[in-house]
Amino acid sequence: MSRSPQTSAFCAIDFGTSNSAIAVPGADGRMALVDVEDGQVTMPTAVFYQVEGRAAHEPPLRLYGRAALAAYIEGHEGRLMRSMKSVLGSSLADQQTEVGGGHAVRYLDIVGGYLQHLKTLAERASAAALERVVLGRPVHFVDDDPRRDAQAQDALAAAARAVGFTDVSFQYEPIAAALDYELQADHEQLVLVADIGGGTSDFSLVRVGPERRQRLDRRADILANHGVHVAGTDFDRQVELATILPACGYRGLGPARPGVEPREVPSRVYFDLATWHLVNTVYTAPRVHELRRMKSFYGDPRQHARLMTVVEEHLGHALLGQAEAAKIAVAEGGATRIDLGRLERGLASALDEREAVAALEADLERIVQAARDTLRAAGVGPEAVEVLYLTGGSTGFTPLVQRIAAAVPRARAIQGDRHASVAQGLGVHAQRLHAASRG
Structure with a gap:
């Protein structure tokens, strides 16, 4: 028997350049990742607008994730959209693009449609009307341009509100990964989080520990954030x-x-x-x-x-x-x-x-330099870092991981869930945030 929808429930969304995930409160009170596609808790950030088989007056059929990629690979007539996150903060966000069959869609509406799909799946799984969301964001949507960076966050917030979220907040993705790692930390330590995804490479130096994990305000524990718009x-x-x-x-x-x-x-x-x-x-x-x-x-x-x-x-x-x-x-x-x-x-x-x-030499060096710059901004030497916590799909590339590890030679390298650590950490933050608001 289905439960009647609760009101003002919350969730956390990792809207990634390459993959996305959503977390909701589970039956046991803990945050749980939603099965978004074929038993998977992550889904490619991809939309396929299929015009094949549609009448001229009908809008394209929208397919998401693996289904979108499969339709494109199989040669169906239509338009594949990936890396939608990359247009945030650019002039493309409010522009329209042709998707086939004489139809055009605004880029920001493509982002909104994808968020709506995630929201629908999560509401179905949790039997709750989701109104509050914590969204992950990179340290920099746009490098060296604070105005456009703020525009990118505002655009993502607007897309979230357009699909029914009335309370939208943000957390840095590498901070979320640190919160995910902290669940296993048995003593206080300095952790360099390396979140190397599809669109950005972000680093955060964070102080974590068992006595700190219940604090909602962790600003004093974040020693530095830095990132570059170079990644997968x-x-x-x-x-x-x-x-x-x-x-x-x-x-x-x-x-x-x-x-x-x-x-x-x-x-x-x-x-x-x-x-x-x-x-x-x-x-x-x-x-x-x-x-x-x-x-x-x-x-x-x-x-x-x-x-x-x-x-x-x-x-x-x-x-x-x-x-x-x-x-x-x-x-x-x-x-x-x-x-x-x-x-x-x-x-x-x-x-x-x-x-x-x-082929990747210049990109690899920029990423490693971002790690060094993070430590420099914190005023911390490489030898003080106890753990290098790795997340993001691009941390599967061993030469990159080896170079980052060499920048913090005394740190233990720990590989988190490459695709889900950020979503899990965002869920931890969302739960603490909304528990505090109820209190």
Whole structure:
């Protein structure tokens, strides 16, 4: 028998660049992660607007998470949206984008629709009308621009209110991860939390311990926060630029002419194809026409032909998916083969750990420097850090973890749940926050 909905119930949402999760109060009084898809407590942050099989007057069918990715991979007609979090704080947030069948959707409404889907699943699981939410946020939505950073948080709050949340609060994602780790801490210690996700790499130096965990106001225990807008999707971009797009002309040269050094072909299209939220800008009719006319720019006509295959068959997201899969395969096994047969029969590329590290060198160094800057901001030496707590999907890349660990050589490296630690910690914070408000 279903319970009648409670009023003013609360939840916590980790709205991630790559994956998302939601936590609600469980029957035992503890916060529990909701089964959001196929028995999983995390779901890819992806929406597919399917226009195939829909009448002209009907809006597209919206699919979420793994179902969205499956529909795209299976070739259904429509538009895949990923990395929606990346548009917050940018001029794109209030703009509309075509999703197929003559329909356009505002980017912020795409974010709202995804939050609504999570909220619906959580309300169904908890039999409660959820009105209050704690949302996770990166240390910086936008690097070195406080005004745009505030706009990004305001935009996410507006999207949450638009789907029925009347009380919206925020907590830093790495602080949430620290709260998750603190549940297992048996003595007071300094913890450097490294939250390396899909869109940002965030660090927090936090004082944790059994006597501190029941305090709601933890500001005095947060010694420093710092982050950079470099993470998993940037790794995907660099892998694609290094191993896939050269076959389509990236860094290729123009025709050889006597006495003239060949010029490199224009690179803008390749950077757009390697950026999730810009891929569809390459498919517009004027852009396709412009690219067709550039055939003479290529010394190797096969490169141009492959590029046009990508553009005309809308393979941009699929190639980014292959770059992401290659990155994961290297993290797990050291080397992989990338099948590019959709571009040309028999075409393939390869990636091993050495090549991946070379491609990601600049990004890796920026992330490690952010860890060092966090300690510097706190006025704490590396030797004082007892635990390095790792969370976020990109902490599966061993060379990155090794470099961060080297920055705090005396710390024990502890791997949290790469995809759920932040959501669990946000749940801890939400429960304490709302228990205090009742008191």
